[in-house]
Structures are given as structure tokens and as C-alpha cells.
Amino acid sequence: MFLRIDLSKNLQYDRLTHLILKKVIQKDSNCIDVGCHKGEILNDFIHLAPKGKHFAFEPIPYMFENLEKKFEGKAKIFPFALSNEKGESTFQIVKNAPAFSGLKNRRYSDIKNPEIEQIRVEINKLDDIISKETIIDLIKIDVEGGEFDVIRGGIELIKRDKPIIIFECGVGSSDFYGVSAKDFYELITKEIDLKIYTLKAFANSKKPLNEKEFEYFFQTNKEYYFVASSK
DSSP, X not given: OOOOOOHHHHHHHHHHHHHHHHHHOOTTOOEEEESOTTSHHHHHHHHHOTTSOXXXXXXXXXXXXXXXXXXXXXXXXXXXXXXXXXXXXXXXXXXXXXGGOBSSOOOOTTSSXXXXXXXXXXXXXXXXXXXXXXXXXXXXXOOTTOHHHHHHHTHHHHHHHOOEEEEEOOTTTGGGGTOOHHHHHIIIIIISOOEEEEHHHHHTTOOOOOHHHHHXXXXXXXXXXXXXXXX
């Protein structure tokens, strides 16, 4: 079993994400975009929370440079790949499908002849970057399988502020980092004390997922974007 990208599903996720952001972000909310890519979500942060402080992380050099120019004076952009440790690491840029780039190789089932360029990047922890005086209201994480490690590296911030987290995970990406559905579920629901929802359920104020439901979605990729929230 591996992650297959359904383009119509991705469009649905884009619309649901936008609805959720409009629902939860206030004018002074502080937000973080991990895996900022071209900055679509960061642009929503700035539009919906013009009085907030916003932070974004993008380790692909040309994308980082474009983001710095585009959001100069509006957000703080970092060229780091976030994880649960500090140092340096190899990073796999998928040149003909940059959205699939990440710290580790993964299965590229929907890309014909992926062109991989390996570079060195600095890795860092969210807890070591964001000031304890800055209360974070929302974090979006899309890093092609490394989401669990990003959360681990920001565990102090997340336990303290209990932000809403929009994140991707599932077989085909997360498992290449040695992470299971049980690992994710226990970290978020037991250690951090948040609930997990599908995007659609959260947008429509429906019930959160139990462990069995979450594992089903994780293993089958029937859903691969989720919301973690204290509400």
C-alpha cells in the first residue's frame, strides 16, 4: 500500500483548508507554515490575520528566495527543514514535482521518472526558533512524511499553546520515516491532548476520529489530511 495522489481530492482539500482558516483565524492570530512551498497558505494567513505574526519554513533554495521577496515585511521566512533535532541533513528535491520534496526519499508512484537532486540543508527544531513570548494559534505542516518529527521538535510550544494543527500523514510518506498511525494518534491525543478530525468533519463541526478510524484512513489513504484541535 502506498500514497496515491488524487488531484480532485487535493482540490477538495485546498477548499476545505481555506474554509477552516476562515473559520478559526482571527485578525491577530499568529500562524506557522511548515513546508511553505509557493506560499498559498501563508498568503491566507496574512490576509486573514493582518495583525498577527507569521512564520514560514521552506528549505528548497529557489523557493525560499521567492518567498522572501514575495512576503518581505509581512512574514518571517526561514530556509530550514524542521525536524526533532538540530544539525544538517541531505534533502531530496524532486525537480519535476517539487511538492514531493523532503528529507527522505519516498515512493513517487504518481510521478513518471522523478528527477531527484540531493542537497544539504540545515535542520532545526520549532521549539528553538519561536519565542516563548509568541503564542501560536495555528500550524500547517506538509513535509512529505516528516510531520511527526516536526511536531516532536515543537512539542513544548504545542503543549503550551495548543494551536490548531493542519497536517498530512499516511502510508506512502509517514512510514518512510518509521512512523505508524499508532505513533501519530498517541502523540496527538494522549501526549498533547488534542483531538484529530478529517478536514471535512472539522469544517462542519462533526465528531473527532477514534484510534481505529484514524488508523483506517492512515493505512488506506482514504483521507490523508487532518486537523488536530483542542475543541
